[in-house]
């Protein structure tokens with residue numbers, strides 16, 4: 340029944356040989372209780388992390404049922420961190436510029452009584468990194484999770500010889516060091532390896548799930564630390580147990596991926612057989628005063644005309660975007676036939692932006708340093724008469740972000756596309772309570788405010804969700820393509836915004852129609868992809884393949900855009 344958790348409770352003798360004891364019968368039910376609570380509560384987890392594995396980390400959260408937000412700006416931490424259920428700090432690509440945000444977030448989480456988890460990646464690599472990790476441990480994270488080499492470095496305060504981010508030690512080599520680190524720091528310490536150990540300084544348990552192939556995927560360690568943050572978020576009073584139960588789920592997930600394809604992109608398949616059931620398309624009810632009409636027969640041919648023109652013209656789309664989903668955004672644009680360029684330097688904007696066919700600005704991982712480039716590019720696009728599209732990700736996460744979004748809207752983007760919570764935050768000019776980058780509202784909740792935002796700003800406004808609404812302030816249409824599983828892939832919203840930029844690039848005089856057809860086409864790719872997918876990770880692959888392969892007959896037949904008035 341509870342097949343995921345195959346725990347043994349090891350004892351460690353002097354030679355570091357692990358003697359196995361029986362799995363306690365409580366671990367299976369406890370592990371299941373933790374996972375199902377995450378699915379029910381969908382805790383918001385803030386991550387201040389690295390440039391390499393944040394995509395896998397975000398998808399791991401979504402597959403487990405949690406809601407990730409990779410928000411790291413010092414300007415946002417005071418507002419945002421206390422609202423997150425837990426924080427995950429990962430030092431993989433640490434620089435002197437990022438350290439103050441890690442400190443500030445750790446302090447804010449501590450003050451708000453929220454659990455936080457530290458991943459001391461490559462702690463042995465340099466004095467700077469080791470010192471930073473030790474300083475952060477002094478701020479009392481709830482859990483520290485590292486590989487054998489990292490935990491040894493932390494416990495012995497020694498630098499090198501090491502293998503960078505990979506371990507040159509067995510986890511068994513570090514059990515005693517982990518125990519003393521746990522005792523001296525007051526943190527739960529977890530060491531990953533062939534056996535994963537968790538200790539509070541007294542107790543030691545070991546999880547023996549997993550496959551060796553997981554070492555061949557970058558970011559698996561970072562992702563299990565992220566998962567630990569979600570587990571301690573929902574059971575902060577039992578951080579030892581929550582850490583121990585987080586580990587086998589990840590490995591179970593890896594075993595599935597391993598068996599299926601041996602490919603990194605298959606890793607984050609839905610966790611276990613009790614995969615999250617996401618509600619399918621909700622229809623708009625009367626309280627939103629929208630009346631359904633028939634799909635107009637023109638929408639199918641219009642959508643096909645847009646897609647085939649994108650394929651024929653391959654418009655250059657400049658994106659100033661975030662660190663998490665830029666890969667999926669670029670691949671979405673390529674699959675649709677457009678040409679993406681993630682170029683954000685202030686030095687390049689005057690030359691480059693006027694040459695792009697359209698611009699896409701996405702504020703997901705906004706900082707004070709990036710905002711001037713967004714402003715400059717919006718201005719350059721406007722001056723050159725090029726359409727541009729704004730994705731106001733997590734608009735209600737902080738005052739800084741909300742103000743930046745409203746300033747950018749004042750610069751008159753052609754289209755603003757957000758989820759229900761984002762459009763509501765923009766229209767009401769209100770910060771929180773939101774779920775970070777994920778929506779806590781239905782798109783139907785935001786139709787009326789989208790209309791007034793469109794009227795006041797002069798932009799086309801799109802609200803994504805089970806129905807994707809598009810409005811120019813007068814007309815409202817709803818694209819009813821797509822599948823709920825698309826919400827379980829990080830960055831699908833960012834990617835459809837990029838696709839909208841490509842569609843308005845080739846039909847700038849009909850931005851309302853181009854926005855609706857882009858949303859519908861992306862949804863159709865999701866529907867076809869879902870027929871082949873086993874979960875979010877394989878849907879991501881099949882969605883891109885399906886977008887690439889769409890033909891006229893399929894598009895014309897499947898487009899489902901309805902007018903509401």
Ligand SMILES: Nc1ncnc2c1ncn2[C@@H]1O[C@H](COP(=O)(O)OP(=O)(O)OP(=O)(O)O)[C@@H](O)[C@H]1O
Nearest residue numbers: 758803804805821822823825829830831832833835
């Ligand atoms: N319940 C659903 N049924 C069908 N399609 C959906 C559903 N929810 C979302 N989608 C589709 O998923 C895509 C992403 O929309 P969503 O509202 O989740 O964006 P988002 O929250 O901005 O995403 P992100 O921040 O991860 O980029 C859109 O194409 C949307 O149509």
Ligand SMILES: Cc1ncsc1CCO
Nearest residue numbers: 407408409663703776830
């Ligand atoms: C999870 C996440 N955090 C910042 S950007 C992003 C991807 C979806 O917007």
